[in-house]
Amino acid sequence: MFKNFLLFILFIMPMMLKAQHKRRTRDYGVKIGVMQTGKLNSITDVAGVKVGHTTLIKGDSIHTGVTAILPYDGNIFQQKVPAAVFVGNGFGKLAGSTQINELGNIETPIILTNTLNVSTAMDALIDYTLNEKGNENVVSVNAVVGETNDGFLNDIRGRHITKDDVLSAIKNAKDGRVEEGAVGAGTGTVCFGYKGGIGTSSRKLPESLGGYTVGVLVQTNFGGVLQINGVPVGKELGKFSFSNQLLNNLDGSCMIIVATDAPLDHRNLLRLAKRAIIGMGKTGGIESNGSGDYVIAFSTDTASRVAYTAKQPRLTAPAGQEIINIPVLQNDEMSPLFLATIEATEEAIINSLFAAKTVTGRNGNKAESLPLEKVIPILKKYNSIQNK
Numbered sequence: 001m002f003k004n005f006l007l008f009i010l011f012i013m014p015m016m017l018k019a020q021h022k023r024r025t026r027d028y029g030v031k032i033g034v035m036q037t038g039k040l041n042s043i044t045d046v047a048g049v050k051v052g053h054t055t056l057i058k059g060d061s062i063h064t065g066v067t068a069i070l071p072y073d074g075n076i077f078q079q080k081v082p083a084a085v086f087v088g089n090g091f092g093k094l095a096g097s098t099q100i101n102e103l104g105n106i107e108t109p110i111i112l113t114n115t116l117n118v119s120t121a122m123d124a125l126i127d128y129t130l131n132e133k134g135n136e137n138v139v140s141v142n143a144v145v146g147e148t149n150d151g152f153l154n155d156i157r158g159r160h161i162t163k164d165d166v167l168s169a170i171k172n173a174k175d176g177r178v179e180e181g182a183v184g185a186g187t188g189t190v191c192f193g194y195k196g197g198i199g200t201s202s203r204k205l206p207e208s209l210g211g212y213t214v215g216v217l218v219q220t221n222f223g224g225v226l227q228i229n230g231v232p233v234g235k236e237l238g239k240f241s242f243s244n245q246l247l248n249n250l251d252g253s254c255m256i257i258v259a260t261d262a263p264l265d266h267r268n269l270l271r272l273a274k275r276a277i278i279g280m281g282k283t284g285g286i287e288s289n290g291s292g293d294y295v296i297a298f299s300t301d302t303a304s305r306v307a308y309t310a311k312q313p314r315l316t317a318p319a320g321q322e323i324i325n326i327p328v329l330q331n332d333e334m335s336p337l338f339l340a341t342i343e344a345t346e347e348a349i350i351n352s353l354f355a356a357k358t359v360t361g362r363n364g365n366k367a368e369s370l371p372l373e374k375v376i377p378i379l380k381k382y383n384s385i386q387n388k
Contacts, residue, residue, distance in 0.1 A: 023181070023355045025228075025347060028376055029385040032229050032350065033343030038202035041347075043215030044175045045202040046259040048072035048300050051217065052173030053184030053198070054165040061155040063361045066121065067184035067198060068169035069110040069217060069257050071298055077129050077138065079305040080105040082326075083298040084266050086273035088280070092253050092292015093118050096144035104266030105306050106298055109170055111145045112185035112219045112255050114154065117161035121145040124166035137310060146294055148221035148253040150188030153361030178217065181355030188361060189221035190252065191352065192284065193239050195359055195367040196220035199352025203340035210333060212262040214340040216276065220352045221252040222293065224286040228350055231382040233375055234284060241286065251290025254280055254349070258297040258341055263304050263327040268334055273297040275338045279345025297341075303327050 025032060026041065038045025050070040056062055071081045083106040085097040095118055100106055108129055111121040125143035129135055150156060169184065178200045182188075186197030202215040223241040226234035234240035256276045264272065273295035280293065287293050304326045353370045360366045379385050 025350050025354055028372070030229055030379060031386045032347040033203070035203045035205070035340055035343055038204045038213050038215065040177055041202055042178045042200045043069070043202060043217040043257065043259050044178055045204070046213050046215040046261050046300055049215060049259050050173035050175050051178045052169040052171070053179060054169040055183050055187050056160055056165065057187065058160070060360065060364070061362045062158070062160050063188035063359055064114050064150050064154040064156070064160060065184040065187040066161060066166050066169040067112040067186070067219065068166070068173050070170070070173045071106065071259065071300055075132050075134055076109065077107045077132065077141070078134055078308045080107045080308065081298045081300060082265055082269060082304050082306070083296065084270035084273050086270060086277065086295045088277045088293030088295065089287040089291045091251070091290050092147065092294060094146045094292070094294045095122050096142045097294070099142040100144065100296070101266070106144055108141065108143050110257060110296060111166060111169070113145065113147055113161055113166070114156055114185070114188065115147045115149040116156050116159050118145050118147050120159065120161050120163060121166045124163035127163065128167060128170060144296070146219070146255040146296070148185070148189055148219055148255060148292065150221065152188070152190055152365050153359055153367060154188035155362050180351055182357055182359055185219045186352065186356070188359070189219065190367045191220040191222060192224060192226040192234060194353055194370045195356035197352045197356040199348040199350070199355065201344040201347035201351060203344045205336050205340060209336040210262065212260060212337065214337060214344055215259045216341065216344040216348045217257045218345065218348045218352055219255040220349055222254045222285050222291050223252055223288055224284040227282065227284040228375065228379060229384045231379055231384045233378055236378045237371070237374060241288070251288050253292035254285065256280065256295040256345055258295060258345070259300060260297070260337065261300050262337055263301040263329050264299045265304070265326070265328045268329065268331070269297040269299060271334060272337055272341050275341045276345040279342040280349060282342070282346045283349045301327070
């Protein structure tokens with residue numbers, strides 16, 4: 001009896017765990033793009049970046065949550081990171097976006113949640129920032145909060161997210177592997193008529209091209225005609241927008257977070273953010289009328305951070321403090337980063353679908369998981385599966 005149990009522990013359980021974790025595109029031999037991924041194929045491959053989730057599932061009606069992205073572990077308000085926002089389609093509520101593009105930086109963690117809890121997340125971010133050591137005299141905070149509408153599966157009118165939920169996501173943020181699928185801000189989302197959610201991916205440039213890393217995290221909740229690695233999967237499955245299937249005709253949104261360690265200023269981060277929308281388009285997303293598709297791009301390069309300086313009454317600035325010098329990558333070096341962003345965005349979106357499991361939510365509404373038992377044969381039919 002003990003011998004059989006030991007056999008189970010040593011041999012059978014690891015196989016079961018491996019099968020349970022086989023939920024990413026590359027686990028099935030689907031390799032999107034031509035560039036190498038980072039070690040974990042995750043936004044956290046960009047050194048310093050941390051991700052935290054709070055997932056709320058209560059009964060059948062509450063399926064929602066919060067995802068926090070921290071550019072680095074420290075006082076972001078005091079050492080702001082270069083950033084930019086690009087709007088693909090503006091039917092959404094991205095708090096803080098105008099100041100990001102006006103001043104060219106981010107001063108808080110980035111929070112993703114549902115549409116009607118943006119104000120709650122902002123309130124929590126303000127509390128978080130004001131309470132950080134060194135911020136005792138701060139009187140203005142640009143809280144950055146993005147959203148998608150999870151009202152199909154979630155009782156969104158109940159506004160169940162609390163400030164503690166937001167602060168918990170920040171507190172629990174960590175580097176390493178990022179949980180994907182129906183988790184955090186992706187708990188109640190729907191994508192291409194199937195269960196969407198959180199997805200992530202990364203690309204690592206070779207040393208000859210700078211050796212920089214680009215990582216992407218997405219919150220998917222949009223429609224279109226699904227394509228995976230160039231294969232018309234939605235068409236083959238007969239399930240796509242305007243195919244007279246109500247679930248797949250829902251408008252939605254996609255939040256895309258792009259991180260890189262390349263020394264980029266606001267202008268080139270904006271150029272980088274634009275390329276993420278190309279990656280979304282490669283998955284078949286159409287940016288429908290009711291879709292809020294936003295990209296936030298930031299650089300973690302430590303030499304590019306902008307120190308906070310409190311306003312002090314004075315006639316003239318102290319000599320030398322009126323000018324800052326930061327490194328900026330040449331325009332001619334941007335193209336590899338553009339390709340990395342496109343590929344990582346495309347794969348992150350597909351990872352969100354592969355990882356998500358079927359959810360039945362509010363009013364019995366149901367979002368089925370992507371039927372991999374049908375999708376994988378379709379990909380093989382089009383020779384889109386590579387040997388592992």
